[in-house]
Amino acid sequence: MSKVLVAPSILSADFGKMADAVSDLKVWGADWVHCDVMDGVYVPNITFGMPMVKALRKNSDMFFDVHLMITEPEKYVGEFCDSGADMVTFHPEASKDPMKALDTIKSKGKMCGVVLNADQPFSVIEPFLDKVDMVLIMTVQAGFGGQSFMRERLEMTRKVKQIKDEKGYNYHIQLDGGVCPSNIHECVEAGANVVVAGSAVFKATNPAEAVKSMQIEY
Ligand code: DX5
Numbered sequence: 001m002s003k004v005l006v007a008p009s010i011l012s013a014d015f016g017k018m019a020d021a022v023s024d025l026k027v028w029g030a031d032w033v034h035c036d037v038m039d040g041v042y043v044p045n046i047t048f049g050m051p052m053v054k055a056l057r058k059n060s061d062m063f064f065d066v067h068l069m070i071t072e073p074e075k076y077v078g079e080f081c082d083s084g085a086d087m088v089t090f091h092p093e094a095s096k097d098p099m100k101a102l103d104t105i106k107s108k109g110k111m112c113g114v115v116l117n118a119d120q121p122f123s124v125i126e127p128f129l130d131k132v133d134m135v136l137i138m139t140v141q142a143g144f145g146g147q148s149f150m151r152e153r154l155e156m157t158r159k160v161k162q163i164k165d166e167k168g169y170n171y172h173i174q175l176d177g178g179v180c181p182s183n184i185h186e187c188v189e190a191g192a193n194v195v196v197a198g199s200a201v202f203k204a205t206n207p208a209e210a211v212k213s214m215q216i217e218y
């Protein structure tokens with residue numbers, strides 16, 4: 001039996017106390033720290049970049065899962081790795097050379113992944129499935145925290161899991177957006193083994209309990 005990995009998104013934390021938020025995540029028993037990087041071009045919102053990852057890395061030994069919602073990620077993935085990311089995922093349709101981006105991440109000794117946004121066809125990630133450590137399936141349209149979980153994305157999750165099993169691939173399957181204790185079972189039933197949860201953790205009355213309730217066995 002394995003347990004689902006919970007990766008709370010610091011997008012929902014207090015930006016004035018980011019280092020504290022990351023230490024809190026350790027105390028709450030979170031598995032990974034999900035860092036949402038937005039550039040205001042690929043998505044309409046802007047969050048933070050490499051300097052934030054680097055600053056947080058100084059005070060934390062946790063696994064940093066960096067989700068790049070930026071254009072031309074191939075230009076920046078190396079620097080995110082050097083700044084302390086353990087996993088870097090990006091949206092292939094935003095890249096002029098997704099293969100180069102994956103190779104750069106791997107050459108830095110880090111884990112790599114591709115993201116399927118809610119409005120994108122499966123063909124966007126298909127060419128990379130044999131090369132990645134993780135496939136992230138968005139369960140909201142990338143850009144903002146606190147949106148409602150799109151249940152119809154579970155069908156895509158099943159498809160990505162089926163291909164994984166059929167071809168013997170090793171990638172993690174991560175869902176991101178609106179995941180919470182009340183929908184964790186359907187996420188896992190569809191094939192997810194890593195979940196991002198922003199509001200469901202940071203806005204919870206008892207965040208440690210929220211994390212634990214999503215670390216279910218599968
Ligand atoms: C959306 C981000 C997510 C999201 C998670 O663009 O990638 O990581 O904000 O936040 P919740 O769990 O609140 O949807």
Ligand code: ZN
Nearest residue numbers: 036067176196
């Ligand atoms: Zn994310």
